[in-house]
Amino acid sequence: MSIPTNLKYSKSHEWVKSEADGTVTVGISHHAQELLGDMVFIELPEVGRVLKQKEECAVAESVKAAADVYSPISGEVTAVNSPLVDEPGKINEDAYSAWLFKLKPSNTAELDGLLDAAAYNELVENEDH
Amino acid sequence: MLKMTPLNQTHRDMNAKMVDFGGWDMPLHYGSQLDEHHKVRQDAGMFDVSHMLPVDIKGDNVRDFLRQLVANNVDKLTLPGKALYSCMLTPQAGIIDDLIIYFLSETWFRIVVNAGTADKDVAWMLRKRDELAPNLEITPRRDLAMIAVQGPNARAKVWQVIPDSQSATEELKQFQSAVVGQYFIARTGYTGEDGFEIILPAADAPAFWKALYAAGVAPAGLGARDTLRLEAGMNLYGQDMDETKNPLESGLAWTVDLKSERDFIGKQTLLDAAVTHQLVGLVLVDRGVLRSHQQVVGQKDGVEYPGEITSGGFSPTMNQSIALARISAQIATGDEVDVVVRDKKLRAKVVKYPFVRNGKVLV
Numbered sequence: 001m002s003i004p005t006n007l008k009y010s011k012s013h014e015w016v017k018s019e020a021d022g023t024v025t026v027g028i029s030h031h032a033q034e035l036l037g038d039m040v041f042i043e044l045p046e047v048g049r050v051l052k053q054k055e056e057c058a059v060a061e062s063v064k065a066a067a068d069v070y071s072p073i074s075g076e077v078t079a080v081n082s083p084l085v086d087e088p089g090k091i092n093e094d095a096y097s098a099w100l101f102k103l104k105p106s107n108t109a110e111l112d113g114l115l116d117a118a119a120y121n122e123l124v125e126n127e128d129h
Numbered sequence: 130m131l132k133m134t135p136l137n138q139t140h141r142d143m144n145a146k147m148v149d150f151g152g153w154d155m156p157l158h159y160g161s162q163l164d165e166h167h168k169v170r171q172d173a174g175m176f177d178v179s180h181m182l183p184v185d186i187k188g189d190n191v192r193d194f195l196r197q198l199v200a201n202n203v204d205k206l207t208l209p210g211k212a213l214y215s216c217m218l219t220p221q222a223g224i225i226d227d228l229i230i231y232f233l234s235e236t237w238f239r240i241v242v243n244a245g246t247a248d249k250d251v252a253w254m255l256r257k258r259d260e261l262a263p264n265l266e267i268t269p270r271r272d273l274a275m276i277a278v279q280g281p282n283a284r285a286k287v288w289q290v291i292p293d294s295q296s297a298t299e300e301l302k303q304f305q306s307a308v309v310g311q312y313f314i315a316r317t318g319y320t321g322e323d324g325f326e327i328i329l330p331a332a333d334a335p336a337f338w339k340a341l342y343a344a345g346v347a348p349a350g351l352g353a354r355d356t357l358r359l360e361a362g363m364n365l366y367g368q369d370m371d372e373t374k375n376p377l378e379s380g381l382a383w384t385v386d387l388k389s390e391r392d393f394i395g396k397q398t399l400l401d402a403a404v405t406h407q408l409v410g411l412v413l414v415d416r417g418v419l420r421s422h423q424q425v426v427g428q429k430d431g432v433e434y435p436g437e438i439t440s441g442g443f444s445p446t447m448n449q450s451i452a453l454a455r456i457s458a459q460i461a462t463g464d465e466v467d468v469v470v471r472d473k474k475l476r477a478k479v480v481k482y483p484f485v486r487n488g489k490v491l492v
Contacts, residue, residue, distance in 0.1 A: 037352065040443040
């Protein structure tokens with residue numbers, strides 16, 4: 001599966017989409033869900049929680065393992081994808097539409113430090129070897 | 130270098146996700162572990178279990194040797210083809226392995242042992258053979274492959290592929306087996322569903338696997354095998370028990386014969402043992418997923434009793450998390466306990482297992 005070029009990525013396999021209203025949407029990458037296998041449990045952060053970059057803020061558990069989700073940038077949680085809690089398999093179906101939460105960034109400069117699609121692709125390929 | 134079963138290339142051709150399982154290169158899943166799990170509960174799936182080892186014991190009076198070697202009583206095996214589940218114990222009653230013994234004739238018994246313990250099992254058997262019955266012949270059969278076909282429609286699909294086997298195997302009850310030409314067919318399994326475990330020459334395994342696939346049997350990996358056996362409440366060696374645990378604290382008292390006069394390795398230790406722990410089922414009440422090694426805290430009369438999850442996971446059939454746990458014998462079925470999951474304590478209910486059998490939830 002190709003890596004969407006309109007998104008940015010963290011080294012810990014979260015994707016980040018900058019929205020027109022200044023917020024960002026966060027999910028986990030296709031590669032991450034592939035490594036984890038069938039997802040069975042999602043725990044999302046509370047709306048209003050203020051996160052620091054790289055802070056543990058959600059849990060994604062598959063049949064195989066539990067994985068922590070880290071906030072790719074600092075900011076306040078403005079929305080969470082609650083229906084995902086009842087259908088974690090949506091992440092396996094399409095990781096880039098099954099978002100986890102939205103943030104209002106507190107430091108937009110952090111966005112520039114994230115990986116673009118080409119750099120993320122390289123990270124994934126190096127991991128595979 | 131990982132060890133490979135005769136079906137290794139077949140798995141790769143079917144796009145299996147391969148993993149290192151105790152030194153064996155084995156399929157974890159072929160796309161979706163959950164789909165494979167449901168296919169076995171509702172229809173038919175197949176597992177390559179050729180990493181397990183059949184060991185043939187032949188000669189005069191094999192039965193007498195096995196009376197001493199294993200904790201269950203082989204005298205229960207009266208009908209040729211009958212199988213018996215048992216533990217093989219150290220003198221200290223630690224579990225060397227759990228295995229299935231097939232009685233073929235008074236001069237030929239076949240034992241199927243776990244992959245990870247195969248080398249030490251065979252070494253132990255040879256050592257005990259030298260002490261107790263030096264004229265017996267013990268032969269590890271790495272020339273054979275083993276395929277488990279499991280699910281409500283499993284037997285019918287096997288008969289579709291080997292029509293000649295139907296007459297010899299349709300009357301088999303649970304834990305009975307028959308030899309049909311080159312196939313050794315047993316009505317046993319590790320999923321809680323009906324089905325067969327079939328032992329056959331390694332060279333014939335790929336064609337047989339493909340014929341089963343063509344008959345509509347879904348390939349299933351170790352991932353589904355683990356969730357199916359957990360729902361079925363079947364112990365996994367190395368996780369729910371090992372040489373530091375005895376069968377009485379591992380939910381396996383029913384496999385130990387302490388009543389007959391027969392002496393067996395580990396018997397005296399078991400007779401003297403004070404059993405303080407038990408293996409129980411847990412069903413998670415709160416949201417989350419139970420995993421092995423999570424700590425369990427039970428309470429009785431204001432006293433806390435610690436325990437540990439030995440196998441935990443998500444039950445696809447029940448759509449909630451379940452576990453096997455070793456906890457104090459003071460805690461009773463129906464009690465609620467706490468399980469420490471990351472930084473939280475989650476509530477779980479103590480239940481009798483199996484959780485699922487023949488497609489039905491029992492708890």
